[in-house]
Each structure stands twice: as C-alpha cells, then as structure tokens.
Amino acid sequence: MKFLKFLFVGIFFGIVLIKSEAVSWYRIYEMFKFQSFHMYGIIGSAVVLGAISIWAIKKFRVKSIEGNEIDLPSKDKSFVRYILGGTIFGLGWALAGACPGPMYILLGTGVFSMLIVIAAATLGTFVYGLLRNKLPH
Amino acid sequence: MNSILQPWPWYVSGPLITLVMVFLIYFGKTFGMSSNLRTFCSIGGAGKYYDFFKFDWKAQRWNLTVVLGAIIGGFIAVTFLSDGSAIDLNPQTVLDLKEMGFENAGETLLPGEIYDWSNALSLKGLTLLIVAGFLVGFGTRYAGGCTSGHAITGLSNLQLPSLIAVIGFFVGGLIMTHFLLPLIF
Numbered sequence: 001m002k003f004l005k006f007l008f009v010g011i012f013f014g015i016v017l018i019k020s021e022a023v024s025w026y027r028i029y030e031m032f033k034f035q036s037f038h039m040y041g042i043i044g045s046a047v048v049l050g051a052i053s054i055w056a057i058k059k060f061r062v063k064s065i066e067g068n069e070i071d072l073p074s075k076d077k078s079f080v081r082y083i084l085g086g087t088i089f090g091l092g093w094a095l096a097g098a099c100p101g102p103m104y105i106l107l108g109t110g111v112f113s114m115l116i117v118i119a120a121a122t123l124g125t126f127v128y129g130l131l132r133n134k135l136p137h
Numbered sequence: 138m139n140s141i142l143q144p145w146p147w148y149v150s151g152p153l154i155t156l157v158m159v160f161l162i163y164f165g166k167t168f169g170m171s172s173n174l175r176t177f178c179s180i181g182g183a184g185k186y187y188d189f190f191k192f193d194w195k196a197q198r199w200n201l202t203v204v205l206g207a208i209i210g211g212f213i214a215v216t217f218l219s220d221g222s223a224i225d226l227n228p229q230t231v232l233d234l235k236e237m238g239f240e241n242a243g244e245t246l247l248p249g250e251i252y253d254w255s256n257a258l259s260l261k262g263l264t265l266l267i268v269a270g271f272l273v274g275f276g277t278r279y280a281g282g283c284t285s286g287h288a289i290t291g292l293s294n295l296q297l298p299s300l301i302a303v304i305g306f307f308v309g310g311l312i313m314t315h316f317l318l319p320l321i322f
Contacts, residue, residue: 003202005164010206011213013157018214019141020150021224024246029234032307032314035227038147043288045151046158050293053159064165072167075281075291075298082298085280086287086305092272093306094313095265097247099284100277101170104204108211111247113257117270124274125174129189135279 014105023105025097032094081137092124142220158289166199169286171277173197173204237322250322265321272309280305 017023020042031039056062057070064070093099096117098106103121107114128135145153158168175190176197183190224243234242239250249256256262277283280302282291288306291299 003199005160006199006202007206007209009157009160009164010203010208011210012153012160012206013203014207014210014212015214015218016145016150016153016157016210017207018211018246019145019218020147020154021144021246022150023211024224024243025248025251026224026226026230026234026243026246028310029314029318030226030230032310033227033230033233035230035233041147042151042154045148046154046289047292049152049155050158050289051295053155054162054293057159057162062163065163066165068165070162070165072162072290072294074294075287075296078298079301082280082301083305083308085276085278086302087276087309087312088272088305089276089280089283089302090306090309090311091313091317092269092274092276092309093284094310094318096269096273097251099170099273100174101207101283101285103273104170104207105211106247108208109215109246110212111252113252113254113266116257116263116266117273120267120270121274121277122174122177124271124276125171125278126178126183126190126274127271128275128278129175129178129183129187132187132189 013101014108017102017105018109023098023102023109028094028097078137081135084136092121139220141218143222144224154289155293158285158293161203164199167286168290169200169282170204170207171274171283171286173200174274175278176201237319239322276309 021027022039022042027039030036054072062070100121103114103118161168176194179190179192179194226243231242239248251262251265257266282302287299287302292303
C-alpha cells in the first residue's frame with residue numbers, strides 16, 4: 001500500500017508528459033531551434049509555480065505525509081561538474097529526444113527500441129561511477 | 138472528454154508537472170528520474186566494486202515504483218487518452234526536418250528514422266541510440282541530475298548549481314541540434 005501512491009504519481013506523470021507532448025523528439029528539436037514556445041511554456045510555468053509551491057512549503061513548514069519536516073537538500077557547490085555534465089547530458093537529450101523520465105514513458109507507449117537507449121544510459125551512469133574520481137568536479 | 142483526448146496546452150501541462158513534484162515532496166521524497174539509472178547499476182551488483190554504487194538500493198524502491206507507473210501512464214495515455222492528432226509543430230520545423238530526411242514530422246511522438254526497428258538495428262541507428270543513451274546517462278550523473286531533478290526541482294528550489302546545469306543542458310542541446318544533427322542526417 002505504501003508504494004501505491006508512488007505508482008499513481010508515476011502513472012499521472014506518464015499521462016501528463018504524453019498529453020503535453022514533452023516526450024516527443026520533435027518537440028525537443030523544435031525547442032532547441034527556438035521555433036516554438038511550447039516547451040518553454042511547460043518548463044517555465046512548472047518552475048514558476050514550483051518556486052511558489054516550495055516557498056509556501058518552507059514558509060508554512062508543511063509536514064510530509066508521515067509527519068516529518070520537509071527538507072529539500074541543497075545541491076553541492078561546484079561549477080565544473082554542472083556545466084560539463086550538463087553539456088554532455090544536453091548532447092544526448094537532443095540526440096535521443098528524451099531525458100530519463102520520458103525514456104520510461106515512451107517505453108510504455110510501445111517504442112521498445114527505447115530499451116537500447118535505457119541500457120546505454122545505465123552503462124553511461126556506470127562508466128561515470130568508474131571514472132568519478134578522475135573527473136574534475 | 139474531447140479536451141482530454143486532444144494534446145494539452147503548455148499552461149495545463151506545466152502546472153500538472155509542478156503537481157507531480159509537490160506530491161513527491163509531500164510524500165517525503167524528491168523528484169528526480171535519473172537516480173534510477175544509478176539504482177539499476179547498484180541492483181546489478183556494481184556496488185561490490187565501486188563505492189559510488191554502494192548504497193541500499195532497496196531504499197530506492199519508491200523511485201522504481203514511479204518508473205513502473207510512468208511506463209503504465211505512457212501506455213494508458215496513448216491507448217485510451219489520445220485521439221491520434223498530430224503534433225502541432227512550427228511549419229518551419231517540419232520543413233527543416235524534411236531537408237534532413239525526416240518525413241512525416243509530428244505524426245508520431247518519435248521519428249521512425251531513428252526509432253523504427255529497421256533503423257534502430259542498422260549500424261548507424263544502433264550507434265546513434267547507444268551514443269545518445271550513454272551521453273544522457275553519463276552526463277546526468279556527472280551533473281547530479283536531469284530535467285526533473287535540476288530544471289524542475291532545482292530551479293524551483295532556487296539552486297544556483299541547477300541553473301548552471303540547465304545552461305549546460307542547453308549548450309549541449311544547441312550544439313547537437315544546430316551543428317551535429319545536420320552532420321549525422
């Protein structure tokens with residue numbers, strides 16, 4: 001039962017991302033060509049509303065469903081890893097037309113060749129783990 | 138019902154994505170889909186060799202459940218909640234894609250030129266999918282998050298590192314779209 005709520009959030013997430021077309025390779029391409037407001041509208045409105053939500057959660061000290069303090073961890077301070085890692089991610093994002101969430105959602109739509117991308121992404125994460133101590137962070 | 142079957146405009150979709158994030162925060166978690174890739178490695182036994190994968194992956198079962206839900210959600214949305222209408226792309230985008238050899242842009246979610254089995258299993262196609270996936274998986278862990286973790290959650294939480302990561306996402310995306318894709322196709 002504990003997991004049921006996560007299953008429902010996942011299902012909701014999948015439906016929203018399909019209906020918003022944010023899982024489409026074409027929408028990602030169009031975004032990077034600056035030829036449509038669509039993706040900017042989605043991300044922009046999600047972030048603006050998200051910032052207000054998180055501000056309110058902190059301000060009113062909203063407790064989690066289990067009654068604990070809600071604590072959103074701060075990201076580590078660094079520049080190199082975010083700009084380099086981010087750029088590498090962006091290259092893959094625009095080529096695959098999908099980031100980690102949409103990969104699973106698209107699998108559910110019956111695009112089974114996405115399994116190749118997911119397997120390669122897992123390999124990429126593994127290789128990062130191997131090289132982690134040698135990379136600038 | 139009609140408005141459900143048709144594609145949803147950005148001002149409906151964006152706030153609903155915020156809702157996903159808020160639900161997960163309320164459940165005492167955070168929204169970040171790329172952590173699952175690290176969990177897969179850990180499940181596969183990578184923790185025995187590398188400390189980076191040495192963590193109690195069972196504590197991540199909630200996130201794997203979100204993945205399972207996302208797959209089901211994708212199935213439900215295309216099977217029951219879609220009227221098959223094409224993606225309303227900018228005509229210029231469609232034209233640009235045609236020049237690169239992409240036909241029927243927007244009629245499906247993904248281009249058959251990349252994802253249809255006949256192309257995905259060709260030497261070029263397979264290399265492309267593997268390289269794309271590898272870059273996403275490597276980059277997201279190096280940057281400490283993906284679109285959900287940095288662009289949505291991180292920016293909403295006013296994290297400067299996330300802004301830097303998102304700028305990186307765009308630098309990479311622009312290089313791929315404007316310089317590399319035309320060379321590949």
